[in-house]
Amino acid sequence: MKKAKPxxxxxxxxxxxxxxxxxxxxxxxxFSQLKGAKILVHGxxxxxxxxxxxxxxxxxxxxxxxxxxxxxxxxxxxTYAGLINKRIVAQLSALECPAFGFSGADGNLIxxxxxxxxxxxFGFVGDIRHINTPQLLSLLSTKAVPVFCAITHDGKxxxxxxxxxxxxAELGIALxxxxxxxxxxxxxxxxxxxxxxxxxxxxxxxxxxKYRDLLAIGAIYSGMIPKLDNCFSAxxxxxxxxxxxxxxxxxxxxAICTIIQL
Amino acid sequence: MKKAKPxxxxxxxxxxxxxxxxxxxxxxxxFSQLKGAKILVHGxxxxxxxxxxxxxxxxxxxxxxxxxxxxxxxxxxxTYAGLINKRIVAQLSALECPAFGFSGADGNLIxxxxxxxxxxxFGFVGDIRHINTPQLLSLLSTKAVPVFCAITHDGKxxxxxxxxxxxxAELGIALxxxxxxxxxxxxxxxxxxxxxxxxxxxxxxxxxxKYRDLLAIGAIYSGMIPKLDNCFSAxxxxxxxxxxxxxxxxxxxxAICTIIQL
Numbered sequence: 001m002k003k004a005k006p007x008x009x010x011x012x013x014x015x016x017x018x019x020x021x022x023x024x025x026x027x028x029x030x031f032s033q034l035k036g037a038k039i040l041v042h043g044x045x046x047x048x049x050x051x052x053x054x055x056x057x058x059x060x061x062x063x064x065x066x067x068x069x070x071x072x073x074x075x076x077x078x079t080y081a082g083l084i085n086k087r088i089v090a091q092l093s094a095l096e097c098p099a100f101g102f103s104g105a106d107g108n109l110i111x112x113x114x115x116x117x118x119x120x121x122f123g124f125v126g127d128i129r130h131i132n133t134p135q136l137l138s139l140l141s142t143k144a145v146p147v148f149c150a151i152t153h154d155g156k157x158x159x160x161x162x163x164x165x166x167x168x169a170e171l172g173i174a175l176x177x178x179x180x181x182x183x184x185x186x187x188x189x190x191x192x193x194x195x196x197x198x199x200x201x202x203x204x205x206x207x208x209x210k211y212r213d214l215l216a217i218g219a220i221y222s223g224m225i226p227k228l229d230n231c232f233s234a235x236x237x238x239x240x241x242x243x244x245x246x247x248x249x250x251x252x253x254x255a256i257c258t259i260i261q262l
Numbered sequence: 263m264k265k266a267k268p269x270x271x272x273x274x275x276x277x278x279x280x281x282x283x284x285x286x287x288x289x290x291x292x293f294s295q296l297k298g299a300k301i302l303v304h305g306x307x308x309x310x311x312x313x314x315x316x317x318x319x320x321x322x323x324x325x326x327x328x329x330x331x332x333x334x335x336x337x338x339x340x341t342y343a344g345l346i347n348k349r350i351v352a353q354l355s356a357l358e359c360p361a362f363g364f365s366g367a368d369g370n371l372i373x374x375x376x377x378x379x380x381x382x383x384f385g386f387v388g389d390i391r392h393i394n395t396p397q398l399l400s401l402l403s404t405k406a407v408p409v410f411c412a413i414t415h416d417g418k419x420x421x422x423x424x425x426x427x428x429x430x431a432e433l434g435i436a437l438x439x440x441x442x443x444x445x446x447x448x449x450x451x452x453x454x455x456x457x458x459x460x461x462x463x464x465x466x467x468x469x470x471x472k473y474r475d476l477l478a479i480g481a482i483y484s485g486m487i488p489k490l491d492n493c494f495s496a497x498x499x500x501x502x503x504x505x506x507x508x509x510x511x512x513x514x515x516x517a518i519c520t521i522i523q524l
Contacts, residue, residue, distance in 0.1 A: 051317075051340075054316075054317050054318075055313075055316050055317065056316075074345055077344050077345055077348050077349075078313075078340035078341060078344035078345045079340060079344065080344070081343070081344045081347075081348045082339050082340040082341065082342070082343045082344020082345065082347075082348075083336060083339055083340045083344065085343075085344075086339050086343045086344075086365050086367055086368075086413065086421055087339075087421070089365070089367045089368055090367040090415045090419050090420065090421050091419045093367050093369075093370045093415060093417065093419075094417060094418050094419040098369055098370065098397070099367075099368070099369070100362075100364070100368045100369050101364075101365070101367075101368050102362070102363075103348050103351070103352075103363070105348055105351045105352040105355050105361075105363075106348075106351055106355075106361070106362045106363050107355075107360055107361070107362050107406060108355045108360065135360070135404075138404050139404075142397075142400050142401075142404070144369065151348065153352045153355060155355065155356060156356050157352050157353045157355075157356040158352065159348055159349070159352050
């Protein structure tokens, strides 16, 4: 009989939590109390845009996605890997959680490739190509709690901006041979909603076929589609459990949320 | 007979190297080729002041030392732990060096205490109180190469600005039970000079008594005194070898430099 794999929880906290000090403290307190191996992945929030604005840099957006030119890359690296990551690490450390803040460049943990220009030049944006799983397993074996910001590197010295949801999914996939992985995508809503303004329209279980049906009738908010694609990709490639919900999913296993299922 | 301790090199690179991309690349190439266990500590350079200026923050200096108020702390954390640290880590990673960028908050590696106000309120400046030696040894045992920026934390969630020379000295002292530690303080001069504008006035060996004599006649440039105090403190508390020199000390064991001796 195969030995049961140890459990690992991968929590991703989004921008709205990062931007709200009280919500952030609540999320980190709950995260610090999770049992077993764990990893935190955090998005950027509004701070990068605020700093870019203060520096008189223009934030260029195409279809709701940030274009990362060189000055904006510097701002994003400073904000995500510096200010936000180290604040989170210091707060977790105060909660007796042995947190280590990482970008993908640290220990070559997440290598990506600069996105090639097709219709839109997104600039210094990286698509993940390789996770350094042995190094990550070695860190986890020392009880370290990795805290990843949304910065990766190309292995040739270039830092790149990478979607935090995708980082969470790819880390989960890479670790799924060694661990039974649960990913919690934590944001401001209770889960996936049919009507984004109505929490009662929550979908408790979203299966592949239901997702396909909802996509076909245009019932999925466009901003949710990349997140959900990440969820299904993670489950397809070995992650055991993926849920989407608000802060209470970190605090309570039975919290209302959306469970993603193949 | 006591077993010989393994060797560890602790290199500290200063602001002038950080500010010059060619010198930085040269320093990192040399550092990546050093044999045995190693740690890099880096200062901040002028980037923090430039960013503070762009953000219209006033850099307050008293006796040549920066006053770190809250907005300046944010800038320093962003710049040191974000921009500079991650650039260095990405460059080292490209040189096949398994670098991990850390602040003192990461893994609670360096805990400090906010300096109490006496004559001058330096603001969010931390004096080192504790190095998490077991955690650091555990990282080094996995062949990780820690890269420290000059940010520590108080263990209660507060990040603090800390002198990089002192960080190098304290790390060296903490590791001196397990390793034979050599510290290389690397800056723009060939070593300690009697006349800061004349490289031929270099002191090849600076002993405690010679240092005392030179201090007595005011022959040591005031900016060098804290650095030298750190050097002597490190040697007194277990570090094997301390040298001060320029980039070539990283490249060549016989480079011209100042050797500090008790």
